[in-house]
Amino acid sequence: MKIAQKTIAITGAGNGIGRALALALLQKGARVAAIDISEQGLQQTEKEAGALSAQLSCHAMDITNKQQIPGLIEAILHRHGCIDGLINNAGVIQPFVTIKELEENDINRVMNINFFAVVYLIKGFLPHLLQRPEAHIVNISSMGGFLPVPGQSIYGASKAAVKLLTEGLRSELLNTGVRVTVVFPGAVDTEITKNSGVQPPKMSEKEFKKYKSLSADTAASIILCGMEKNAFRVLVGSDAKFMDFLYRLWPKMAANYIQRSMQSLLNR
Numbered sequence: 001m002k003i004a005q006k007t008i009a010i011t012g013a014g015n016g017i018g019r020a021l022a023l024a025l026l027q028k029g030a031r032v033a034a035i036d037i038s039e040q041g042l043q044q045t046e047k048e049a050g051a052l053s054a055q056l057s058c059h060a061m062d063i064t065n066k067q068q069i070p071g072l073i074e075a076i077l078h079r080h081g082c083i084d085g086l087i088n089n090a091g092v093i094q095p096f097v098t099i100k101e102l103e104e105n106d107i108n109r110v111m112n113i114n115f116f117a118v119v120y121l122i123k124g125f126l127p128h129l130l131q132r133p134e135a136h137i138v139n140i141s142s143m144g145g146f147l148p149v150p151g152q153s154i155y156g157a158s159k160a161a162v163k164l165l166t167e168g169l170r171s172e173l174l175n176t177g178v179r180v181t182v183v184f185p186g187a188v189d190t191e192i193t194k195n196s197g198v199q200p201p202k203m204s205e206k207e208f209k210k211y212k213s214l215s216a217d218t219a220a221s222i223i224l225c226g227m228e229k230n231a232f233r234v235l236v237g238s239d240a241k242f243m244d245f246l247y248r249l250w251p252k253m254a255a256n257y258i259q260r261s262m263q264s265l266l267n268r
């Protein structure tokens, strides 16, 4: 879908990749509805948008609160007149512990934000997107959605669920004007650990630097390029591309490789 002149709603637009997406969309001539639980984050996004903030609306909301979705949509329609796109980007990681140690609250929180909120946002927005001549839904999964990362198994499961949800949705909407794209970022340089309220993994600075991170701006530009090309799937970063290749050819070898190289992520 061409982005200029379109109205696009993005969740998690108060930080990281979501903010970079919001700013890049504004620069491409879109109107943007930025949604985030963090009011402070949204204020910063608005500040960074500068003069382009005239095309931006900010909506502070916890996306797991599904009763608020109709009001959110009403507010976006009131401000922008229509909705042509939804980017489900908001997400959190889990504490870096094994499934055995992970607490029920953390399991539910990750699934509610990363998966169920995405389902209910799609159900809320879809009737409006179907009324448009062309529209697009982009769901941000993760490299961890196809590759098992020790200490992030529930996060990975939530992102694997997003992958199949997105692919199924795409098939269901093929004969409509709504295109659907799933995105698999590798490591991106954001503050997701801090924003998720999670203790950073106990690894040395040197070890940490082994995970070459892409900037959020570069990730956003790759994602929007995929959106404009109506891509089926978008792999963000050389790590995601390499692991996708390895995992599809030799899944057990890929899983063992990640287990060996990333087990220091576990906070024991």
Ligand SMILES: NC(=O)c1ccc[n+]([C@@H]2O[C@H](COP(=O)([O-])OP(=O)(O)OC[C@H]3O[C@@H](n4cnc5c(N)ncnc54)[C@H](O)[C@@H]3O)[C@@H](O)[C@H]2O)c1
Residues within 6 Å of the ligand: 011, 012, 013, 014, 015, 016, 017, 018, 035, 036, 037, 038, 041, 061, 062, 063, 064, 089, 090, 091, 092, 093, 113, 140, 141, 142, 143, 144, 184, 185, 186, 187, 188, 189, 190, 191, 192, 193, 195, 196
């Ligand atoms: N950073 C990475 O390395 C990486 C890798 C793969 C996938 N991803 C995915 O990319 C997406 C963006 O991650 P990021 O790295 O930019 O993280 P981030 O922490 O910088 O941004 C996520 C945003 O989501 C918001 N959010 C969290 N819970 C929310 C809720 N309940 N309601 C509304 N907003 C909420 C946060 O306030 C935050 O602004 C996530 O879905 C993440 O899983 C990130």
